[in-house]
Each structure stands twice: as structure tokens, then as C-alpha cells.
Amino acid sequence: xxxxxxxxxxxxxxxxxxxxxxxxxxxxxxxxxxxxxxxxxxxxxxxxxxxxxxxxxxxxxxxxxxxxxxxxxxxxxxxxxxxxxxxxxxxxx
Numbered sequence: 001x002x003x004x005x006x007x008x009x010x011x012x013x014x015x016x017x018x019x020x021x022x023x024x025x026x027x028x029x030x031x032x033x034x035x036x037x038x039x040x041x042x043x044x045x046x047x048x049x050x051x052x053x054x055x056x057x058x059x060x061x062x063x064x065x066x067x068x069x070x071x072x073x074x075x076x077x078x079x080x081x082x083x084x085x086x087x088x089x090x091x092x093x
Contacts, residue, residue, distance in 0.1 A: 005032040006080030010041065013088045016052075020045040034065055035074040037084055052086065062089045 010027045017023045023045050031037035035057075042049035054060050058074065065072045066085045078084060 005030040005036060006078070006082075008037060008078045008080070008082045008084055010037055011083060011085045012041075013086060015088055016048075016086065019051065020048060023048075031078055033074065033078060034059075034067065034072050034076045034084060037078060038074070063087070064089055 007028050008031055010029055012023065012025055012027065014025065017025055027041065027044075029037050029040035031040050038049050038052050041052075052060060052063055052065075053074070059065055064087045065076075066087070067076050067078060067082055072084070
């Protein structure tokens, strides 16, 4: 039996992509959870985890992650072929 993580598609915001040379808006990674997907991104582009997570560790306040249209946390499971969308929160007044 193969228990290796499945490939998932991660969609990143342009503002984040611009900080990491060679990064694109859509990235395929092997991951079983949101945390593993962020780890895979950080392995390719060191420093990405620090942009997405704080020291607790948790997803930063100004970052929203969605999987299957639902808000997700670091422990959220990713089904094979899932899409994980990372958005920067926008505030205004």
C-alpha cells in the first residue's frame, strides 16, 4: 500500500508570489494536510512558511486558506487533487 501524500494544487496570491523568485500563482505539491503543503512550499522557496504562519504555529491573521471552498487550518486534510487557495485578507474602514 502506498501512503505517500497525494498531489494537490495550491493557488497563491500575486503579492506573495512576487516575493519569491521562480514562484508561480499555481503550484502542485505533495501533501496530506495544509501544514504539509506549506512545508512543501517552504522547501522550494525558503521563508514562505514564515510569510504564511506565525510562531504558535498557526496561519497568520491576515492570511486566509480555503480548501474546497471552506476556511481551513493547518490540520485540515487535503484529498488527492484538492485545491488549496491562499488569500491575503483585506481590511478597510
